[in-house]
Amino acid sequence: MSRQASGLMAWLLQRTTAIYLSFLALYLLLKFIFDAPADHAELVDWVAHPLVAMALMLGVPLVLAHAWVGIRDVLIDYVRITNLRVGLMTWFVFIIVASGLWFVKAIITAGTGG
């Protein structure tokens, strides 16, 4: 196993997730500009639609993976002290995992009519 962190795979992951996320972001932008849900109930209905729920569920791990590569890049670029860098990376992993779980819970709750 290489003792180095990933270079090519991280770069590939960032590029490929960006493709899906750009389409998802465009859809969300158009939806909220031209056909925004009027209230919370309508928002829950929209999220509960199988296609929307699937698109969002797929979007969650991809946006988190994309964010991780971006944050990792920033920390590698700017944080020179190894211990501080590892500490910040760990902190961001916690935030990313927690955000992901919270996001998935919100979608599932909407889907089950909660």
Place this chain on the structure above:
Amino acid sequence: MRISVYRYNPDTDKKPRMQDYEVKTFQGMMLRDALLEVKKQDESFSFRHSCGEGVCGSDGVNANGLNVLACVTPIEELKQPISVRPLPGRPVIRDLVVDMTQFYEQYRAVKPYLVRKDPLPEQELLQSPADRDKLDGLYECILCGCCSTACPSFWWNPDKFHGPAALLQSWRFLADSRDQASEERLDALDGPYKLFRCHSIMNCVEVCPKGLNPTRAIGHIKELMLEKGL
């Protein structure tokens, strides 16, 4: 014309300062000529220069915030008063003279020479015209350092990131049909630092006095890595 020049002698000065000089201009005057005039007025002023023709790559400086090769930069293209500083991100030895050791170490690290595994032929290694064309826009680099010292990624990690100049040369040999060490070259570029600190900021492309495009070369390396890796 007034020219403001960065002055710093680590042996005698506590901190750097900008010093103004009045220089008489002439038609076709280049920035190097102006710096030579400053040198005439003040012998303690130091800067590197040699051929005066944009070939040796010695007189890379930062003029009005942009890295340029002083000998091929006409004075009339620069907004006055001209402010001349050393190439950014490098330790200053004196005035405009900077320590380029890390830059050359990164260049050396990419093995900028042909590697052959087959026995060498008795005569020259032949190459088709089409293969030779692939080296255009790559071999012309004069290692002035304008690109790497304009690259934020090289500022932050000059000990680990190869930088645009070295990576342009890396692709120059990866693209060469006569070279037989593609796998080793790509393996050596593995990891998050040597190649992948490039974020396509493209300062290198903007400042290259030879009009070369290191960002494109770096993109080609990534594509080749992908092709061989997947």
